[in-house]
Amino acid sequence: MNETTDAPLTPRHWIAATALISGLVACYLHLWKVGLTGPLVCSGNGGCEIAQMSQWGQLLGVDVALIGTLGYMLILATALIGIQPRWINDPRITYLLMLLIFPAILFTFWLKYNEFMVLKTFCPWCAVSAVTITLHGVWVVLDRKRVKRLVGPLDDR
Numbered sequence: 001m002n003e004t005t006d007a008p009l010t011p012r013h014w015i016a017a018t019a020l021i022s023g024l025v026a027c028y029l030h031l032w033k034v035g036l037t038g039p040l041v042c043s044g045n046g047g048c049e050i051a052q053m054s055q056w057g058q059l060l061g062v063d064v065a066l067i068g069t070l071g072y073m074l075i076l077a078t079a080l081i082g083i084q085p086r087w088i089n090d091p092r093i094t095y096l097l098m099l100l101i102f103p104a105i106l107f108t109f110w111l112k113y114n115e116f117m118v119l120k121t122f123c124p125w126c127a128v129s130a131v132t133i134t135l136h137g138v139w140v141v142l143d144r145k146r147v148k149r150l151v152g153p154l155d156d157r
Helices: 011-033 047-053 064-082 091-118 124-151
Strands: none
Touching: 011 047, 011 064, 011 091, 011 124, 047 124, 064 091, 064 124, 091 124
């Protein structure tokens, strides 16, 4: 089997698909926050509004949902480039994904801690992002193993 063209879906494919979904969710939250959509569709507890309008809904004056939108779009673009035949086994794509994903995991855990422990609320939309970025962490590690098995580590070139 030709590993480049006949390969099944790689972790990069899953990263791209889920980054698109969570990027759209983050964009929806940002558009709601700036008043460009109707009411926020959320659970009955109001957790989405509480989380979005809290002090943790912004970082240095920038809407956290906008940061999420841009972050997921960067991850999506990198993963889409990384699934092209020319780049499918290039370890540099995996390392770039790691540089995008691992800090995002830490940022997300910090946000979820504040949501749960400080605000004592739950935002299902934020949970979608937390699950997605955690899965991205798992998938990028699996992708590193896949690429290392196929072409060896970048340092050995």
